[in-house]
Amino acid sequence: MVKLKIGIIGGTGLDNPEIFTNKNEVSVTTPYGAPSSSLITGQLHGVDVVLLARHGRQHETNPSSINYRANIHALKEIGCTHVLATNACGSLRDEYRVGDLIILDQFIDKTFKRECTFYSGYEGGPKGVMHIPMGHPFCEDTRKCMIEASKGFGFSFHEKGTIVIIEGPRFSTVAESKMFRLWGADLIGMTTVPEVCLAKEAGLCYSAVAMVTDYDSWKEDEPHVSVEIVGQRLRDNAEKATKVLLKAVELIAQRDWDDVIKRHKDVVDGSVM
Numbered sequence: 001m002v003k004l005k006i007g008i009i010g011g012t013g014l015d016n017p018e019i020f021t022n023k024n025e026v027s028v029t030t031p032y033g034a035p036s037s038s039l040i041t042g043q044l045h046g047v048d049v050v051l052l053a054r055h056g057r058q059h060e061t062n063p064s065s066i067n068y069r070a071n072i073h074a075l076k077e078i079g080c081t082h083v084l085a086t087n088a089c090g091s092l093r094d095e096y097r098v099g100d101l102i103i104l105d106q107f108i109d110k111t112f113k114r115e116c117t118f119y120s121g122y123e124g125g126p127k128g129v130m131h132i133p134m135g136h137p138f139c140e141d142t143r144k145c146m147i148e149a150s151k152g153f154g155f156s157f158h159e160k161g162t163i164v165i166i167e168g169p170r171f172s173t174v175a176e177s178k179m180f181r182l183w184g185a186d187l188i189g190m191t192t193v194p195e196v197c198l199a200k201e202a203g204l205c206y207s208a209v210a211m212v213t214d215y216d217s218w219k220e221d222e223p224h225v226s227v228e229i230v231g232q233r234l235r236d237n238a239e240k241a242t243k244v245l246l247k248a249v250e251l252i253a254q255r256d257w258d259d260v261i262k263r264h265k266d267v268v269d270g271s272v273m
Contacts, residue, residue: 002258005048006249007075007204009195010086010241019246020044020051030077031124032069032115036061039078045250050078054085054191063168063190064113072198073118081261082142083199084248085208086241088234089163089189090172090216090225092181099237101244102161102210103146105138108185109193111167116194118201119272128272130201137196141260142207142252149247150209155240161186163210165193171225177218188216201271203264205257207248211241 020042027038037053052071055061075083089102096102119130150157164185166172172180172188180188187210199206213233214225223229 001256002081002261003048003079004081004253004257005050005079006044006252007050007052007078007080007083008085008245009052009054009071009075009083020049026078028074028078030070030073032073032122033067035070035074036066039074041078044246045253047249047253048079049249050075050080054195064111066191068194068198069115069118072195072202072204076202076204080204081257082139082205082252083207084142084146084245085192085195085206086245087163087189087191087208087210088213088230089187089210090214091186091212092164092177092188092216092218093186096158096161096186096212097156098212098214098233099156099240100212101150101155101157101240102163102187102212103143103150103157103159104163104187104192104208104210105136105143105160106162107137107192107196108162108164108180108183111165111193113167114194116197118198126272130272132197132201132271133267134197134200137200138207139205139260139264141257142205142248145251146207146209146244146248149244149251153240153243157244161210163187163189163192165189165191172217174217174224177216180216181218187212200264201268203261203268205260205264209241209244211237213237
């Protein structure tokens, strides 16, 4: 049986030393440079976990400047089989309300400055060209654990949602926000891509929970998104995402992942030319 190790990307509310046992801080480097932060290793429910702060410990790195390849490579190299991610997001639909959690299932990529593959001829990186299938970008088995973990807490959550990822770091204009609604996006954020793409290339079981902090710029009876609004609503609601992640780790630990991990590896092996 494969030994599980779960990477957690995000970190809001998860840096409390009482959450982990056997806590340790590890500094690593990768062929792609340094990850966004040192890695905090420990255990939850008897499972090895690794915490990485996507924007750095002091939130000093903007979405376009995050070294996504180094982050995913570092988690893979330290032995992670799974990655659970947290994201703040804006809502593009009335039914996705501020404070709601969403277990993402689809994305629309509107980024344009980011390295989105490990297979780019980078010195020290893998050879060949990767054509990874992305029809279902998130690991469905891990998503099911995240969905199950979201039940029973009494707060509003959604089992699926399509998020459009913009380059940032600026927020959307009113015209852009309305356009994304017409495209069919439910949510808007800045960090899911290329993180989920790289995790799939690495053969990792990746799932993300997004938390609504605002209504972007489309909703006339709501203030347009700002740093002040996002920050305050994150502080008000971060405990929800933390509870889901902790419960998801417990649920993941209860099942055998050998077949799922092999299936992901087979997809990766069959996607290189």
